[in-house]
Amino acid sequence: MPKIINLPLTDKVIAELKTGENVLLNGIIYTARDAAHKRIVEALEKGKPLPFELKGQTIYYMGPTPARPGQVIGSAGPTSSYRMDIYAPRLMEEGLKGMIGKGQRTQAVLDAMKKYKAVYFAAIGGTGALIAKSIKKADIIAYEELGAEAVRKLEVENFTVTVINDIYGGDLYQQGKAKYRISI
Amino acid sequence: MREIDAKEVTKTVTRLFLEANYNLTDDILDALKKAEKSEESTAGKEVLRQIIKNADIAAKEQIALCQDCGAAVVFLEPGQDAHIVGGDLNEAINEGVRQAYEKGYLRKSMVRQPFSARVNTKDNTPAIIHTEIVPGDKLKITVVPKGGGAENMSRLIMLTPSAGRQGIIDNVLKAVDEAGSNPCPPLIVGVGIGGTAEKTLLLAKKALLRKVGDHNADPEVAELEKELLEKVNKLGIGPMGYGGRTTALAVNVEVFPSHIAGMPLAINMNCHSARHKEAVL
DSSP, rough: OEEEEESSSSSHHHHHHTOOOOOEEEEEEEEOOOOHHHHHHHHHHTOOOOOSSOOOOOOEEEOOOOOTTTTTSOOOOBBBBBGGTTTHHHHTTTTOOEEBBBBBOHHHHOOOOHTOOOOEEOOOTOOOOGGGEEEEEEEEEGGGGGGGGGGEEEEEEEEEEEEEEEETSBBBBHHHHHHHHHOO | OEEEEEEHHHHHHHHHHHHHHHOHHHHHHHHHHHHHHHHHHHHHHHHHHHHHHHHHHHHHHTOOSOOOOEEEEEEEEEBBBBEEEESHHHHHHHHHHHHHHHHHHHOOOOESSSTTEEOOOOOHHHHHEEEBBBSSEEEEEEEEEHHHHHTTEEEEEEOOOHHHHHHHHHHHHHHHHTTTTTTTTSSEEEEEEOOOOHEEEEEEEETTSOTTTTOOSSHHHHHHHHHHHHHTTTTTTGGGGGOOOOOOEEEEEEEEOOOOEEEEEEEEEEOOSOEEEEEEE
């Protein structure tokens, strides 16, 4: 059975998370992709206000399709995380505790995760229609002109994710591949 | 000379992009279901289950399969005896893209001046159009909403003749291995061999259009495809990179003669949401 987690993430919850675990996230998460990350880091450098308080929060790397009338959000699956790698350590330094995306991260991000005790989850890429079902509320809170790349505050209910990198150096991509690799 | 109305082109392009974004083709869906049964990894199996469930929801509710509704790639094959009337053909295609992405609640992902301002064009145009004139008086239109995650894992390697068959195998495996989870496996791997740099890249992209399970008509190439698929699936990456036996559903190779000095190799990947639709006018 997947572990149910109520957000925001606490250090205690993070300490108990292990690579490969399936988790159901409940509560508030924020979306940000490349363009929003660039602006957030620029705001940090210039001491300008941030779209949301990073401390303790979780960011979902996602830019949805437009919602049809009556829908909360359109298709809403994860984008590749590595494009945010250049910005992620700076955000963790400010207190970011969770990241949700897909795909492997650079060593610098993994090191920052250990240092600042943050965790990286993956959602299943290409299942945006299904993931949308677990998003109960979506509001654009910043950078509206970026369209799909605007920062959204999402309320999620039982959002299924998998722990890729825990704070102990575990890496599902490495471990999973090693387990099933057949040498040629 | 047969006349084809540009408005028909627009209508068809719109319809195809909508269908492609909501519905996986039967061959992909069947391959995913087969993989779900055979996959040994529990995590991999669960990923495949979710992918199949997603396809069901997308089709029923007409929601995009993936939030990345892609760059609008269009392959055009006009017959040399076909005559487009009533408007500019390229504009007719762009209008079709515009209408599909607007009416269909699809994400508009194209930005202008990619190296600086990156301002969204707001209608997912311009389409990326490849035209090849063929005999006949018809117009074949194939649309490919191509996601950025898989496209970013593309490779062009200007191999030289001594690399040979083994050079192709080594480089394809290296590209898939390094891409890992990023292109959203299980993949369709398109491979182009020969031609010039741009020709081989186009071959690799065209290779993605083939039905899963179909092989190149040349038995030697078909043999290479089978060997590549088997080896790719030994990498262990598995569905979404969580580990498993299903890293690719197909490896499709297209070959063209090359210059005596070279053997260009291109690799273009499609995610499991391998979307494409075609129609003939």
